[in-house]
Amino acid sequence: MITTKFRSERLEDAVADAWRGREKSPCFWWQGEWWSAERLLALADDCEAKLKGAGFGRGQRVAVLLPNSPMVHALSIACWRLGGAVAPLNARTGVANLINTIKMLDVNAVVLTEESCKKADGFPIDFPLVATTLEGPLPSWQGRMGKPEDEKTAVIFSTSGTSGLPKAVICLHSNIIGNLTPISDHIPGLVKEESVFLNVLPNFHTFGCIIAGILPLIAGMKQAIVPNFVPVDNTVAAIKGAGVNKIIAVPTIMSFLLGALAKKGERLRGIEHVVTGGDRLNIQLDKRCKEYLGVGIIEGYGLTECSPVVAANRTEDTRKLGTVGLPFAGYEVQIRDRENKLIGLHDEGVLWVKGPSVVPGYFRDEVNTKDRFRGEWFNTGDVVRIDDDGYIKIVDRATDIIIVSGFNVYPQEVEAVLCSHPAVHAAVAVGEKNNVAGELVKAFIILNEGAEATPKELMEYCKERLAHYKVPRKIGFVTEYPLSPTGKILRRELRKMKIEKQQ
Structure with a gap:
């Protein structure tokens, strides 16, 4: 069994x-x-x-x-x-x-x-x-x-x-086993004898190592081991050859995979679960995933310090798109303000967690350990909102928040508005230092293939949908984003990139 x-x-x-x-x-x-x-x-x-x-x-x-x-x-x-x-x-x-x-x-x-x-x-x-x-x-x-x-x-x-x-x-x-123990109850049908996991995320990435690699290994399930995601055709061949039905991925990989399938007009059959984590999910990917893989995306959330999963949506039917779902069994959660003071569970603030999969700290590093851990509690550094049903919405990384004239601007909100424009394929908003306002918002856009838009047009679009201080003052167009080895967008690199001031 x-x-x-x-x-x-x-x-x-x-x-x-x-x-x-x-x-x-x-x-x-x-x-x-x-x-x-x-x-x-x-x-x-x-x-x-x-x-x-x-x-x-x-x-x-x-x-x-x-x-x-x-x-x-x-x-x-x-x-x-x-x-x-x-x-x-x-x-x-x-x-x-x-x-x-x-x-x-x-x-x-x-x-x-x-x-x-x-x-x-x-x-x-x-x-x-x-x-x-x-x-x-x-x-x-x-x-x-x-x-x-x-x-x-x-x-x-x-x-x-x-x-x-x-x-x-x-x-x-104990951290890893503690994290994997509740997964079969939390995501029904993910763990079963017929499961074949795709193990393509790099093993130095905790999500790939533990969820795509160690989980099937210690639960007695099959996995398709792929050394590198690119070329994408090799990954698709492994999915077909091994009969993969469980895809564990980060959003960037899903974007590339679905893009490759779309170019060929190819659809993969037999996929039962697509679970993403490691970075925020553009919910527009969900529709494309249904079209080319036959299922929607179950979004989760975790950190290396939590071995790694903190929360996940349970099923396609019960999920709430735009949230990372419910906490895994065994976690206690708190919401604290910037001064680490406890506030209401449904107030917007920084998420702290405690549970069997929270690690003891950093290797031979008392300074960083004391900075992020308070006893058994760990500071995730993520600003969240928890709704009345317990679903967690990641508002943004505390370190990514842009402060314009004393007002907090959450990049995710700006990006969601930009991505709703029909010409926009992807958007990333970051802060840029400004002598008057402290920071201003600038955005880097990838347009849909064959689409056109001007910075002015997109700024006007944002003005109709956002408070004035949240509107990007600079918009640049790129064909790709700088990525970390695990597929995360490197916002620090985008902050360094210059965009000429636009009228």
């Missing part, structure tokens, strides 16, 4: 429980063929032996610079069995640009592809570089002994902090 009511407290034990007696069953689709659970576990056995030989032990860490692949799963299982943790990093960043992060993580070794290893050749680094293929096996190496940490740690996700310095989130086994 497929379930997320896990009997085990550790992930490696949950994997063993899920596939016990089903070792010959297909576990994941990789490069056009099914791997059995037996084949995966044999690779994990080999990884475990190599790790032991390298001196890897309890509380140690291995940095993983690999795309989604059998090796990522096998190496993770092996590290967990030995009481250690994996630290997935973005391979495209390159070893040279990850030196400070790797030093901070104090790892036993850095596992990467042969190509990445060659690019790092000659670069001074005191950590063993272990080159491997994506199907294994691992070579032997002599590891370095980092200072051991809590063996309850399963995965460490690294991000850059607001200062640009590396920051790493400690996800315990």
Whole structure:
């Protein structure tokens, strides 16, 4: 029976429980063929032996610079069995640009592809570089002994902090299992024996790693592992070849996927769930999703510090478009003002959460931990409104709010108005410093193919629908937005982009 009511407290034990007696069953689709659970576990056995030989032990860490692949799963299982943790990093960043992060993580070794290893050749680094293929096996190496940490740690996700310095989130086994346990009840039909998940989001992204990768692995479901989303045709081929019926994605990926299908006039059949998170959803995508995939989008919301899901809509019938749904079971929520004072649950304010999947803090980083955590409570940094039914609407990131002459302007509201214009495909609003008003609103627009509009026309359109201080004073046209490796729009880069003042 497929379930997320896990009997085990550790992930490696949950994997063993899920596939016990089903070792010959297909576990994941990789490069056009099914791997059995037996084949995966044999690779994990080999990884475990190599790790032991390298001196890897309890509380140690291995940095993983690999795309989604059998090796990522096998190496993770092996590290967990030995009481250690994996630290997935973005391979495209390159070893040279990850030196400070790797030093901070104090790892036993850095596992990467042969190509990445060659690019790092000659670069001074005191950590063993272990080159491997994506199907294994691992070579032997002599590891370095980092200072051991809590063996309850399963995965460490690294991000850059607001200062640009590396920051790493400690996800315990209990955090991940605590987050996945309620998912089968919260989203009915997502977890079942016939489920085939699309695992295409990068493994250094908590949503991809945990929901698209670890969830099917420890619940005994199948998954199609795709190393990179592009070229999109490869992803579509994997969906068809593996019979994927559960798509876990960020909105940017859905936009590209639906765009590729639209160009070919192609529709995919058999999709049962499309779940998005990681960034705000343009609800116009929902209509296109129904047209080309046959189902609407279930939007959720989470943060790495929550391992990762906080809330999600339950079903297509009960969802409220424009909200991220109801909190997962086990969460307590509070709304606080900017001074961290408790206010009413239905007042607009910053969301704080507490629950079994909230992590203990940042890796060896007391400053950032004290800044965001208060005991068991975590400050999400997101301004929300919770309606009478408990559905959460993300108003904006507290750090993204634009303050014009002392008035708060939420970019999401401006963007929604701009996107309602028939010529506009996408819009992003950001603040620009201004000597008089403090900040003013500027917007970057992607037009629909073949459509035309002028900045003046769009400003007039906004004036009819927004308070005067919310109207963009500058509008620029772009063909694409700067994106992070996980597909999030980099607003900080847009803030730097100049738009000539328009009359």
